Amino acid sequence: MKFSFTELIHRITDRKSWLESAGMFLGATVVGLLFGAIVIWSSNKSPIVAYTALFSGAFGSLYGFTEVLMSTTPLLLAGLSVAFAFHCGLFNIGAEGQLMLGGLAAGWAGYAIQGLPWYLHLPLALLCGVAAGALWSLIAGALKAWKGIHEVISTIMLNYIAFNIGDYMVSSNGPLKAAGIIPATPYVLNTARLLPIIPNTRFSGGIFIALVMAVLMGYVLWHTRLGYRIRAVGKSPSAAEYAGIPPRQTMLLAMAISGGLAGLAGAVQVLGLSYRFSSTFSPGYGFDAIAIALLGSLHPFGIVLASLLFGILHAGSVKMQQTAGVSNDIIYAISGIIIFFVALRGVLVNFQSRFSHKNATAKVQK
């Protein structure tokens, strides 16, 4: 059995039964939380106190819960982005860079374009974010399609370029920097903002955009010709080619859609929460997104649940830090363990079927 990176990804992302996906989700979550508990305990803090604080922070108040949803929003969009590319056999590690540029473009459009009513300005600004993410990911797509450069390599490198573009734009003499000392663009106009819709919270309703995208993605992937083509190329490029589905164009398109979703994540974050772009607006949503996509078994519904879990961790960790004195870095350790657990499953299955001739038969046996 050939052991390769692509093979491993296939193993992790194989179509699984509902039960299996749910089992993996729960297993990974429990192991992640247990591991977190051990770390907390080993630093002489009480895991019970810490987790109680975390969950009461997330669910104890309306404000807390809206914060959970606000954290969930970019994670969900970015998770969908990574998953969409996976369905075409592409591993988009570049969601973070695409998200960064999406935020930048939306932030720019939010203040630089003036005199439009909100119902034109807001969609336009969001669209700018989508377009920036899509164009950025298309570079990786084109390198893959025509030069055979693996997207993992190119998207990692493009991430660094994107981060530096973001930094430069708002650096002390960067072209988009607002007056003052803070390295950020000017505030976006009210006409481009996703304003709070519940009083006394920051809840912008961006989550609804993300949920619509999740539903749309499920529909496109399994109920349209486009989705059929994308999945066909993802499962078997040679069979897709046989069927007259052009693998290159399809990959490009899937990559662009994936990048567009990541760009939208950045745009929603900038237009709905910080109201201006600064190069530190994302604490790594695009990287969490990989764990979320895998934990959600690449299915939109699973990704909604997985991003909610991560949203709870992110939002609740603030209170955990305040009341239990446990650094919120712990949640990065937890998410790391979750990724590890999900990937481990792929490796284990791989060893199990080292001698099997086709994974289809091996899968049934498990």
Add this chain to the structure above:
Amino acid sequence: MELSICMQGIVKSFPGVLANDHIDLQVARGEVHGLLGENGAGKTTLMNILSGMYRPDEGQIELFGKPVRFESPKDALAKGIGMVYQHFMLIPTFTVAENLTLGAEITRGGFLDRSKSESMVKELSKKYGLAIEPSAKVQYISVGAQQRVEILKVLYRGAQIIILDEPTAVLTPQETEDLYQTVNALRKAGHTIIFISHKLNEVLRFTDRVTVLRAGKVVGTRVTSETTAEELASLMVGRSVSLHVKKLPREVDAEMLKVENLKALDARRLPALRGVSFNVHAGEIVGIAGVEGNGQTQLVEALTGLIRTTGGTIRLDGEDITHFPTSERFCRGIAHIPEDRHRRGLILDFSLAENSILGYPDRISLRSGFRLDMKSIRKFCAKLMAAFDVRAPSPDVMAGGLSGGNQQKLVLAREFSRCPKLLIAAQPTRGLDVGATEFIHNSLLAERKRGAAILLLSLELSEIMDLSDRILVFYEGKIVGECLRETTNEDEIGLLMTGGRHEVLIH
């Protein structure tokens, strides 16, 4: 008779299918035991149980008189049972020796000992008469050679019992002959061999005894020398099967495909087609004969737009389609049964329904615009399955779960259902049982009668002889002979295939 294997009351079910239903199988030490049965009868499943891939739901296995249980294929191999799957599991970029020793590498001081593993492979290959070049990269050796590597691999791990699942389906007649020698040598060396094949003449020639399965049950075991092809066929199918088709004289119609001076390169960028010209008429079957690797694969890929041509023209029904993309060619009325169903013809992780529309031109009404109408696709798939007797629980199961022959039938059903102007059929009956083969041959003749132009490629000369109206012989990327069926014979074609001079032979 000393038994090497005794399987008793083996039961194995999959969701919706009882694949093995209380099977008893006894194989004597040092015998070549044939396993026959229709597509989906449960042969591969039974062997997967014997080789540790699957665990049986019920039943016992005894090995040399001792009860055993296998935890994994590795475990079974350690106990002496090795299986050579029809779909090889070699790493293309590794050498033969590296592939062979993978997982049990020969090392010196923690490093791979390349020269020692190569000499060991040489020794092993000499011992069993399996000619192989240890330092060659697997991606550049022939299918037959790859199979020899697979056999050596299990021998290297010390297998006493070797299972060959449809080993000859991918072999040329010459390679099949070599395999026959190998099997004999192994038997002489005291190995036990289980041999699965749908080709009755091979089973009669290779084996000592044959067990026939039908619908998951054993219907009988015969001593090979006391049975006939007809008896085996009727045991398998439950009715008598005619092993040769009856063909009506053709009514030649207009020219459907015209290929002129076609040139193309292979994957290594060496010329594979060196100026090929021929035509196929509506209502005609043109067979392409040739030793594998003489440009037939590239011809099919060039005709279907899978590779670019470097010269020449292709005309379909008068229209120049040389530079059309694959999807356009499908729309113009080409159907293609690919030689490799796993690589090209199916997506194993897709359901049967999803596979049933693979390659369908966009305009077919099953797909209304942007949306995929899964309900009518499912209905369509069910219709295909009924028409071609694809045995599977429902259109929603994954194609990877079907038996090899049933996968092939699904591809055939899909391609026939297009009502093509030109049908390109490469190895259409690969892996099919005798009943299904008969059915496909009749379907091909029905298409011919309907007025389709058919280009038939097969490794089996007898299939080409049975069905073709005209036969083109490929040799080194060129057509070296064109013969009418009525005026030629297997000997002549065979001679042409090996590069015999055609000027003398064409009448």
